[in-house]
Amino acid sequence: xxxxxxxxxxxxxxxxxxxxxxxxxxxxxxxxxxxxxxxxxxxxxxxxxxxxxxxxxxxxxxxxxxxxxxxxxxxxxxxxxxxxxxxxxxxxxxxxxxxxxxxxxxxxxxxxxxxxx
Amino acid sequence: xxxxxxxxxxxxxxxxxxxxxxxxxxxxxxxxxxxxxxxxxxxxxxxxxxxxxxxxxxxxxxxxxxxxxxxxxxxxxxxxxxxxxxxxxxxxxxxxxxxxxxxxxxxxxxxxxxxxxxxxxxxxxxxxxxxxxxxxxxxxxxxxxxxxxxxxxxxxxxxxxxxxxxxxxxxxxxxxxxxxxxxxxxxxxxxxxxxxxxxxxxxxxxxxxxxxxxxxxxxxxxxxxxxxxxxxxxxxxxxxxxxxxxxxxxxxxxxxxxxxxxxxxxxxxxxxxxxxxxxxxxxxxxxxxxxxxxxx
Numbered sequence: 001x002x003x004x005x006x007x008x009x010x011x012x013x014x015x016x017x018x019x020x021x022x023x024x025x026x027x028x029x030x031x032x033x034x035x036x037x038x039x040x041x042x043x044x045x046x047x048x049x050x051x052x053x054x055x056x057x058x059x060x061x062x063x064x065x066x067x068x069x070x071x072x073x074x075x076x077x078x079x080x081x082x083x084x085x086x087x088x089x090x091x092x093x094x095x096x097x098x099x100x101x102x103x104x105x106x107x108x109x110x111x112x113x114x115x116x117x
Numbered sequence: 118x119x120x121x122x123x124x125x126x127x128x129x130x131x132x133x134x135x136x137x138x139x140x141x142x143x144x145x146x147x148x149x150x151x152x153x154x155x156x157x158x159x160x161x162x163x164x165x166x167x168x169x170x171x172x173x174x175x176x177x178x179x180x181x182x183x184x185x186x187x188x189x190x191x192x193x194x195x196x197x198x199x200x201x202x203x204x205x206x207x208x209x210x211x212x213x214x215x216x217x218x219x220x221x222x223x224x225x226x227x228x229x230x231x232x233x234x235x236x237x238x239x240x241x242x243x244x245x246x247x248x249x250x251x252x253x254x255x256x257x258x259x260x261x262x263x264x265x266x267x268x269x270x271x272x273x274x275x276x277x278x279x280x281x282x283x284x285x286x287x288x289x290x291x292x293x294x295x296x297x298x299x300x301x302x303x304x305x306x307x308x309x310x311x312x313x314x315x316x317x318x319x320x321x322x323x324x325x326x327x328x329x330x331x332x333x334x335x336x337x338x339x340x341x342x343x344x345x346x347x348x349x350x351x352x353x354x355x356x357x358x359x360x361x362x363x364x365x366x367x368x369x370x371x372x373x374x375x376x377x378x379x380x381x382x383x384x385x386x387x388x389x390x391x392x393x394x395x396x397x398x399x400x401x402x403x404x405x406x407x408x409x410x411x412x413x
Contacts, residue, residue, distance in 0.1 A: 006392045014230070016228075016229050016230070016269075018229060018266060019266075019270055020270075028286045044373045048230065049229065049230075049233070049259070049262070051259075051262070051263065051266050052263065053266065054272065068413055072413050075413060076409075077409055077412065080409065081252070081255075082252045082400055082402040082403060082406075082407075083252050083253075083255045083259065083400060083402075085402055085407045085409065085412070086256070086400055086401060086407060087256075087259070088345075088412055089407050089411070091413050092412055092413055108191070
């Protein structure tokens with residue numbers, strides 16, 4: 001098990017992460033490392049802009065595949081200033097709630113349509 | 118064709134309905150040379166010049182030539198001269214910009230840093246803007262930037278136009294951010310259609326877009342606009358969002374919805390900041406630090 005470092009300034013143009021499309025390959029890279037049992041360090045140092053649209057894809061979408069418990073200890077952050085930290089916390093809180101409710105919603109559909117839990 | 122502007126153009130229903138039909142009215146004559154006459158216009162609230170500029174920009178792309186006829190009324194000369202709108206359209210009034218105005222700018226879609234610098238220097242650094250820490254400043258600027266990002270990402274807009282004016286009587290600073298891209302109604306209904314849900318009206322679509330968690334992208338999201346709404350609520354200011362025929366006013370905890378007579382071909386966001394606000398803004402994390410291990 002190795003620690004893979006992702007320096008965001010190397011992944012986006014001009015230290016600005018704006019669109020969901022910019023986030024998608026980074027999400028896929030993170031998932032690839034997690035599947036290989038590696039841990040991932042995501043470094044925000046030098047980033048000027050990270051929109052919620054970008055963070056929702058890179059970090060928020062991880063909750064589609066992993067629980068909070070699974071992600072803790074496997075992913076760490078570096079170079080986060082306070083506003084970015086607060087923004088990221090809102091994104092993860094929202095994602096946890098979104099995917100939790102989605103599971104409940106899908107369960108209701110399964111039960112009511114297909115008659116199974 | 119000579120187009121005579123109405124006598125009063127204000128931040129109200131009459132004013133917004135005027136802008137909603139303006140694009141079609143300017144094209145109706147079929148003449149590619151348009152002379153816009155301010156001669157009988159005695160009141161033009163400065164922030165609304167952003168909407169006029171956005172419509173002009175679209176017409177220029179469509180091959181129209183726009184010429185402005187000098188205003189005769191001092192009020193109009195001042196409000197559109199001091200925010201440099203006239204200068205941008207080659208009409209030199211010789212007036213200097215002033216602290217009461219936010220300069221008129223027309224941004225291309227990739228001018229990200231330029232837009233953020235503009236919001237920081239022209240708006241948040243205004244002497245009377247509510248006091249805040251550096252960290253809160255970054256947060257406020259990032260949230261206003263989300264309007265620009267939405268226009269360019271979801272609206273497919275080619276440009277984003279902005280300017281503003283401080284009302285010395287009400288102590289409200291009105292700032293307008295406009296794009297002539299796809300409307301919120303079009304985006305939201307396209308998204309709902311993919312989900313197999315019924316379409317909703319223009320004003321319902323605007324309200325939907327400002328709810329935390331709602332996004333037209335197929336993932337978790339929709340935080341940017343909800344956070345801006347929350348800041349304006351704390352500031353006791355208000356927010357007008359016009360898109361297509363829908364017009365929603367967010368004022369404190371209240372929401373008013375209106376329908377325009379004609380659909381505006383894009384989205385207008387009016388940020389109305391209360392400069393009597395004596396509160397001091399800081400991030401929650403400055404009072405109680407967020408543990409980096411609690412983020413995930």
